[in-house]
Each structure stands twice: as C-alpha cells, then as structure tokens.
Amino acid sequence: MSQALTLARPYARAAFASAQETGTLAAWSESLAFAARVAADPQVASLLGNPRLAATDAVALLSPEGAHEDFARFLALLADNHRQQLLPEIAALYAELRDEAERVVKATVTSATLLPDAELDAIKAALRKRFGRDVDVSTAVDPALIGGAVITAGDIVIDGSLRGKLDRLQSALAA
Structure with a gap:
C-alpha cells in the first residue's frame, strides 16, 4: 500500500x-x-x-x-x-x-441515531471554529454507541459517545 x-x-x-x-x-x-x-x-x-x-x-x-x-x-x-x-x-x-488548497477539513460524525439538522449545524460551526477552516461533514449511524457521537476530523477523534464514556469509566475503575 x-x-x-x-x-x-x-x-x-x-x-x-x-x-x-x-x-x-x-x-x-x-x-x-x-x-x-x-x-x-x-x-x-x-x-x-x-x-x-x-x-x-x-x-x-x-x-x-x-x-x-x-x-x-x-x-x-x-x-x-x-x-x-x-x-x-x-x-x-x-x-x-x-x-x-481550499482549506477544507473533512469530518465524520457517527452517532447512535440520525442527528437533526440543527445539531449537525452546531457541530459544523464548532468544528469550523476549532480548525479555522470550512468543514465538510458526513454522517454515519452506529447503534452500538448507545448515545452521543464520535467525531473524526483528520487525525483528531472526539469521542462523546455513551459507549466511549462507559469504556473510559471501566478503564479507570480497573486501574
């Protein structure tokens, strides 16, 4: 490859x-x-x-x-x-x-259920502010997340899913 x-x-x-x-x-x-x-x-x-x-x-x-x-x-x-x-x-x-060249960041928002347009617009605005660039957002649905969302933009992953929080809690309790 x-x-x-x-x-x-x-x-x-x-x-x-x-x-x-x-x-x-x-x-x-x-x-x-x-x-x-x-x-x-x-x-x-x-x-x-x-x-x-x-x-x-x-x-x-x-x-x-x-x-x-x-x-x-x-x-x-x-x-x-x-x-x-x-x-x-x-x-x-x-x-x-x-x-x-066009200063665009591609991001994927994966959520447990389909997100309303208002939420997607808010996520897009927050990402635009964070990266200082236009953001091209695509969406995906993964019921295994239980709730919340995981945002992937380039090398950055923001895990705000309930599944992610439970995994982090489990790791903290096991340590």
Whole structure:
C-alpha cells in the first residue's frame, strides 16, 4: 500500500497542478473519482493489466463523458506507464491536495441515531471554529454507541459517545 502511495503521489501532484492552472479543480475531482471507481472494479482491473489493451482503449474506458482533454492526456500518460491501477490512490491524494488548497477539513460524525439538522449545524460551526477552516461533514449511524457521537476530523477523534464514556469509566475503575 505504501508503495502504491509513493508511486501515485507524483501523478496526483501533476493532476492537481494541471487542474489548478486551468481552474478546473472540481471537474478533475469528478473525473478522477469516476476513473478510480472504474479502475477499482475487479473485471476492469484485470483488463487494464492485459498488455494487449491499447492505451487509447484504456483512456476511453476510464474517461467519463465530457472530460477535459487534459484529463484524457493524463490517462494516456498513466496508460503509457502502466499505472492505471493507481487511480484510486491518485484520486485520494488529489482530494487531499484539493482540500488543503481550499482549506477544507473533512469530518465524520457517527452517532447512535440520525442527528437533526440543527445539531449537525452546531457541530459544523464548532468544528469550523476549532480548525479555522470550512468543514465538510458526513454522517454515519452506529447503534452500538448507545448515545452521543464520535467525531473524526483528520487525525483528531472526539469521542462523546455513551459507549466511549462507559469504556473510559471501566478503564479507570480497573486501574
């Protein structure tokens, strides 16, 4: 996995530089996400590994309809270097670069039940204040938390769940 990230990093940086230069960050994000989903499919992955697949056919397979011509050239470069299998890693690294450039923090709020919009807005405002950046919040439901929520933003985990509190209490009593 770390080797794949090492190989994918220069391609992600090149894609980001091209997108930034042309002002097409969002279009590149969508195109890379599409290509990554296609390349990650097991049937497509085996096809991409076939040496008889022409580079132009690989580009046509991985390119979404209406993609920018720079993106098609990028896919052709990947095909020429036999690096199409790195598309999921390239897309993830590109997303990180874009988030950093746009000063966005991605956060996940996992709660025992679906949170009302007002609570999500309050959490988003608190995270925006804490990080000094815009926050892109996604939600998940995990009934095992019993109550409360766990917020994950980058390397930071804020565990305000009842399950977490019970676990910490148990650890404190056992010590």
